Amino acid sequence: MSKAKIIQNTFVSNDISVHYYEIKNSLPVLLMLHAQGTNALSFQNTFVELSKKFHIFAIDCPGHGLSDKNRHTYNIISIGNVIVDFIKSVILEPTYIVGHSSGGLIAAYTASHTQLCNGLILEDPPFFSCQGERRYKTFNYLDLSTVCHKYIELGCKEDFVLYYFENQKMWEFFPNNSREKIKSKLLNSAKKYRKKYPQKPLKVPFLPKNALAAYYGMNEYDPYFGESFYSDSFHADILHEDILKNISCRTLIIKAKTNYDDEGVLLAAMSDEDARRANELIPNSEITYFDCGHGVHIEKKKEFICTIIDFVK
Template sequence: MLPTATGLLLLAGGLAAARLHRTTRNYYRGPVNKAYAAGVATHRREIRPGTVLHYARTSGTGRPGLLLIPGQGSLWYDYARVLPDLSADFDVVAVDVHGHGGSSWNRADYCATVIAADLVLLGRELFDTPFLVAGHSSGGLIAVQMAAGHPDDIAGVLIEDAPFFATEPGRVPGTFVGQDLDLLAGYLAQVEEPDGEADYLAYALPHAYIGTLFGGVWPFISGQVIAQRRKHPQATPNIWYLGPAINRIWESISHPFDRWWSHAFFLSRSWHEDFDQATALRSVTAPTTFLKASTSYGADGVLLAALNEEDLAKVEKLLVDNRTVHVTAGHDIHFEKPAVFTRALRELADRSRR
């Protein structure tokens, strides 16, 4: 008996749901497991008294050194999709920046110049210098400071959608990240109270700016996410039927991360002490590649990107040996377009050897 049209539609829908379930459930931890299977191992190293850095390293010892620096709130896991591929050509280290994951959470270290100096020390200890460095988002700011302050150590810099100039004080209120700073301040003000909410995700997600993009369904979605979080506090919530792109929203605020790092970056701005963005860019002598993700704005005019085209033009004018690659993708290019990311690193390595 031939199946009916309705039966075929139900079968197709069931298969699509099964694929979505599998893809969403495995989108994050799956690549991490593959990285471990490919020989990636984690280590902790005291880089100076009282400051320990946690990092993952591929089995590419003896190849050119490459240090990967995640953005604010992200861990080395974020690079898991690209580590096995990159290990064919590089000795790769992906680090948890200070205040993230297994690295030290010392508030006095939450400063661009301190972090950059420590990561240069890490590179000197692990690689034959000079080495390549790639930084995503705020990690790109750090990578540029590394090259500006320690030119003999850095062979080349890949700057992945770093928020140059959009994170200067007058610009932050008009950006996506600037919309939730009152939530951050409120969370830090109450977190140590006897009845304070310790989980930033549970505190902030219902009221986060991104919820405005989902309209009336956001209370339901955020409620489901928080219910999962309450049941499994150490796990990243996963709402399988919403797909990986939506799940990245709460994944990004689920990792172990000291929110005082964000306070230093956005509120007190102590993170930027002795770090001038234009001066740092102008001081880089190593070849650079800037990966620029898509630029978009919300209906309210808020910049829904790390930086806009005018900011990029300033960056390009200041860098002495730069190539820009425009990528049709969201902010996390290395995650969304791993082949583009790895190709850009290989091309940068070729330029650095000339």
């Protein structure tokens, strides 16, 4: 199968420079917004198939990839307004928007602030769960957000990728009697790989693909972005419900599997109740469920692509 030709460029709005990827053709436009900690190329596994149906744009959100790293812009208003301006100034026509996780929050804000959104696909976004006091009982807060906060608080200068790998919440899921041994062995492998391939996404033997997906793009990730979720400043005092009820375009919510640990921590982006609430708030919305983890486009690539194409028909 031939590869799609990917063009790279930058766009500047309100002194914020964002890097983006484009696959040009005369088909309907699809704008893709990635999850926290990754970058636009986290969607690259879908580019070839989707480019048969869409003219693709994929943006590195501020704090990620090759886009600006200015902590004062890490909020939904600043980033969302840049995306709105990007649609008006670069795309120049109505577009479909897909947003994964935090990219889904940004996509929802964007759709609520422009009439140039033909349709919105929200891949497992953390509506309600990551905002306010509820965030304290979520995996992302206890994992990436807290690790970012501690990294900044301690004034660490070491490789953030290794720091996150060593301090992530994932280790708690290993058996107590073998946890430290496994952690030590895998951490040693991670250090060797980082030393040999410092520019590549982290790979560690025996870890599944979906676990390593979190490291795709982490080389260029700014921990201050995670800090904005730790402090709740990312939302800029805008309630998710106020964003959702102002979306006028057709919307599809892609919901991944919901799990909780023994202490009631949400091991997912949002609960089933959150998804239903979001669906009720958006005037023209539907939900489709996937029996997989948070990275639906990675774990269920073919089904994800088919879902997007079917939604647009």
